[in-house]
Amino acid sequence: xxxxxxxxxxxxxxxxxxxxxxxxxxxxxxxxxxxxxxxxxxxxxxxxxxxxxxxxxxxxxxxxxxxxxxxxxxxxxxxxxxxxxxxxxxxxxxxxxxxxxxxxxxxxxxxxxxxxxxxxxxxxxxxxxxxxxxxxxxxxxxxxxxxxxxxxxxxxxxxxxxxxxxxxxxxxxxxxxxxxxxxxxxxxxxxxxxxxxxxxxxxxxxxxxxxxxxxxxxxxxxxxxxxxxxxxxxxxxxxxxxxxxxxxxxxxxxxxxxxxxxxxxxxxxxxxxxxxxxxxxxxxxxxxxxxxxxxxxxxxxxxxxxxxxxxxxxxxxxxxxxxxxxxxxxxxxxxxxxxxxxxxxxxxxxxxxxxxxxxxxxxxxxxxxxxxxxxxxxxxxxxxxxxxxxxxxxxxxxxxxxxxxxxxxxxxxxxxxxxxxxxxxxxxxxxxxxxx
Numbered sequence: 001x002x003x004x005x006x007x008x009x010x011x012x013x014x015x016x017x018x019x020x021x022x023x024x025x026x027x028x029x030x031x032x033x034x035x036x037x038x039x040x041x042x043x044x045x046x047x048x049x050x051x052x053x054x055x056x057x058x059x060x061x062x063x064x065x066x067x068x069x070x071x072x073x074x075x076x077x078x079x080x081x082x083x084x085x086x087x088x089x090x091x092x093x094x095x096x097x098x099x100x101x102x103x104x105x106x107x108x109x110x111x112x113x114x115x116x117x118x119x120x121x122x123x124x125x126x127x128x129x130x131x132x133x134x135x136x137x138x139x140x141x142x143x144x145x146x147x148x149x150x151x152x153x154x155x156x157x158x159x160x161x162x163x164x165x166x167x168x169x170x171x172x173x174x175x176x177x178x179x180x181x182x183x184x185x186x187x188x189x190x191x192x193x194x195x196x197x198x199x200x201x202x203x204x205x206x207x208x209x210x211x212x213x214x215x216x217x218x219x220x221x222x223x224x225x226x227x228x229x230x231x232x233x234x235x236x237x238x239x240x241x242x243x244x245x246x247x248x249x250x251x252x253x254x255x256x257x258x259x260x261x262x263x264x265x266x267x268x269x270x271x272x273x274x275x276x277x278x279x280x281x282x283x284x285x286x287x288x289x290x291x292x293x294x295x296x297x298x299x300x301x302x303x304x305x306x307x308x309x310x311x312x313x314x315x316x317x318x319x320x321x322x323x324x325x326x327x328x329x330x331x332x333x334x335x336x337x338x339x340x341x342x343x344x345x346x347x348x349x350x351x352x353x354x355x356x357x358x359x360x361x362x363x364x365x366x367x368x369x370x371x372x373x374x375x376x377x378x379x380x381x382x383x384x385x386x387x388x389x390x391x392x393x394x395x396x397x398x399x400x401x402x403x404x405x406x407x408x409x410x411x412x413x414x415x416x417x418x419x420x421x422x423x424x425x426x427x428x429x430x431x432x433x434x435x436x
Contacts, residue, residue, distance in 0.1 A: 017280030020247070020273050026286060027243040031299035032172050034182045039093035039302065040100045040325055041169035044108070044317045045310055046087045046122035047162075048115070054123060055130045058085065063136060066118040073114050077107045083145075084161025085136035087111070087122065093169075096391050097325045101318055108314070124316050126164060126203030126217035126309025129418065133161035144253035144261040145292070148228075151265065155223035158206075163217045164310035166200070166317045168324040170303050179334035186238040188334065189297040190231065190353045191341040192327060193307045195379055197296075197354075198362035198372040199407070200320050202309040202414035205422065214366035214415040217309050221294065222354050222363070228252070231295035231352045242299055247273075252292040254278055255285070296354050307354070312414050319403045322396050326383035333386035340378045344371065366413040373411045380404045 018026075048063065050056045063085045070079060070087075077089040089107055094100035108122075115121060133154075135142065142160065149156020173182035201214035213219045221229045232245035247270040254262040254272075262278060269289050272281050281289075290300075296307040308320045327337040347358035354363070367373040384404065387397050407413055 016282065017276060018273060018283060018286060020270065023247060023269070023273060023286055024243040026283065027246050027290070028239040030287075031242055031246075031290070031301060032182060032239045033301040034172050034175050038171050038329075039095065039169075040097055040329070041091045041093050041302070042100055042104060042317065042321045043088060043090045043165075043167040043169070043304075044104065045082065045164035045166070047125060047128055047164050047310070048085055048087055048120055049123050051116065051119050051121045054121075057131050057134070058120065060085070060136055062118060062120070066115055066120050069118065070111060070114050073110050075107045075110060076103050079111070081137060082160070082164075083135055083137045083142045084128075084133060086161075086164050097322060097329075097387075098391055098393060098396070100321065101396065104317075105315070112314075124164070124202070124310040124312045125418070126201070126215060127158070127206060127220070128162035128164075129203075129205035130208060131162065132207060133157040135161060140255070140261050141253075144263050147263045148250075148252045149224060152225050152228075153223060155220045159217075159220045159224060162206075163203075163220060165217065165306065166308045166311055166320050168305040168308065168321050169300075170305070170325065170328050172299060172301070172303055179331045179338065183238060184334075184338065185303065185328060186297070186299075187234055188328070188338055188341065189303055189305060190234060191344050191348075191358075192324075192337055192379065193296050193305060193353060194344060194358045194362040195341060195372060195376050196305065196320060196324060197307040197309075197359065198366045198369060199376045199380070199413060200308045200311060201363070201366040202311060202418070204415040204419050210419060210422065213364045214368075214413055215309055215363040218307060218354060218359070218363035221296070222360070224294075226352065226355050228292070229294045229296075230355050231297060233350070233352050235350070238299070245295075246286075246290060246293065249289070249293055251289060255288065296359070309414075312417070315399060316414075318396060319400055322387060322392060322400050323380060323383040326386040326390060326392070327379060330386035330390050332389075333382045336382040337379050340375050340382070344375060347371075366415055367408065367411045373408075376408050377404075380408050 048058060077091045080088045082088060091100050091104050173185040174180050197218055203215050203217040204210055206216055227250045232241040248268050251264055251267045251269055251272055298304040305324060311317050327333050344358055348356040353359050361369050362372055367376055384400055
């Protein structure tokens, strides 16, 4: 959510209005850039909590002081804050997996040291297990987002304020067909995405109680609705499908230089272009509109995989980054993954992700689902074989191997660990440190 500016700047300066044809051409060109250079990136979100008593809420004053100190720390990754006070590091584009891991690991070490000086730490869980939603940031973007999302229920506030993820960013691919072609990678991202969701599910709790879902974070996204958090159908050219989806998605806000932003109810971008009211939309408005759409796979000139819950441990985020990178960047592994996930496509019954039975099962059951379990074992095995071929060190292959043995082969996810700890400590589980 913090991937674009939150202020208006010169958003109402006179600009050239766009036609429908111009919008579609821009979306096709902006969001699916194919061919070299090849790049890898990761965005890691964390809940920020008390080091000694993680179940206690952190006051806005303490967060303000901690983030002020963090802004003085030299980092290569971009440091941003989510609406509920979650912390996000977004790596610069890297030319290799190991370069990406090295950059983010060093930045996280610096961030943890700075936060520890304020008695705070980072916890990798996909949904805050202790606290209800509470806004930390008061900015026009998030004020407008809250108004827009409140129309579909409380899920929007939970997404804004209590969720955290690992987002893996990979090139869109090449124009040619085959395992590295953009059409294949787009399709693979949506089918493999359900496997990644299930294998890394790590958010089974809310306000100290089980929700019945291994990934409550993904449930929250599904509850927000298809217009804001859904993807397009996969039955055609990816560029055409995404351009149509962008045009027919609801406008979250019309920005203004001063005062609250307008939050239209039900106005699509296509209707805005046609009506030109309350003012004609511009290229800047289109760019901003795209940042307000949150499908599980978002094309932004590259593919952003958004379905992975935040992971436990200091280095847990490395596992989904390594696995996804290997399965997309190594041609042999990509072909294996494509073959393994192909049978899963029938379970989507033609509906876009994540609003289909496949993604629902993955979010609710994790690897307790027998078919997802079998597919995940095959995909992790293929990734492990590919990691040395893409330059991964033995240390990285070791952490992926450990995850495969601890969780995937056993049909478990980190969510199962959280549920086990809750059962061990009931009825006083809300005071237990569930982050380790």
